[in-house]
Amino acid sequence: VFSKFVPIVQFGALSAFVMVIAVVTELFITPMTLSSVRLITLWDVIGLELRDRLIKQSLLLEGLSKFQIRRLILMSHMQDAKAGEQIIREGDAGDKMYLVVDGEMSVSKDVNGKRASIATLEPGDVFGEIALVSSQPMTADVFAVTNAKLLSLDWKTLERLRRLSPFITSKLFLNISKILGNRLIETTDKMVCRI
Structure with missing residues (x-):
């Protein structure tokens, strides 16, 4: 009708x-x-076992509150690595840095056809920071010694974080600078010992 x-x-x-x-x-x-x-679910928050030890040991998270760390983690990407899995290959292009959340990683380099161990990384340690800030190829190989959880940060994530939380980003960049400074000191000390 x-x-x-x-x-x-x-x-x-x-x-x-x-x-x-x-x-x-x-x-x-x-x-x-x-x-x-990007939707963030409660499952993402519950699935991440953020330990006080990690917060205290990590130079990357230094000076950040638990709320700021949680926000950083929720905007980043979690990656699981199986024991023996290669995360970084020397010479490959890289635009990410990683924070070891759980597990153990091995850093090594091919020297004259032989594998030379450089470092063992534990929760709180970072790797890949040189490639992230310099756009240079990866300087070493990184393998998971045990099953591991990694937090990866790339420029896209950092740019999004800069827009939403400039204070967190400024602290993060300061901490990355400290880490790079420590790497430079370690490298200089090793070079002096060889002379």
Whole structure:
């Protein structure tokens, strides 16, 4: 039954128009919008075993509160590594740095055809920071000695963090600078010992 009363006809047409717009939005615009938004679930938070020891030992997290660390972790990417898995290959291009959350990693380098162990990394240690800040190839191989959890940070993540939390990012960059300074001191000491 169709009404001949003009206001009712106009209201019906307007209602039909709104329903068509709602269907188009629900089927096309909402999925396109959500595909570019990273959803963080409670599962992500519960799945991460953030230990006080990690916070105290990590130079990367120095000076950050637990809330700031949680925010950094939620904006980063967690990666699981199986024992024996190679995470970084010497000479490959790299744009990430990693924080060891759990497990043990081995850093080694090929010297005259022989594998030379450089360091063993434990929870709180970082690697890949040189490639992240300099866009240089990876300087060593890194293998997981045990099953491990790694937190990876790339420039895209750091840029997003800079926009949303400039204070956290400034502390993070200061800590990365300290880590690079320590690496330089260690390298200089090793070079002096060889002379």
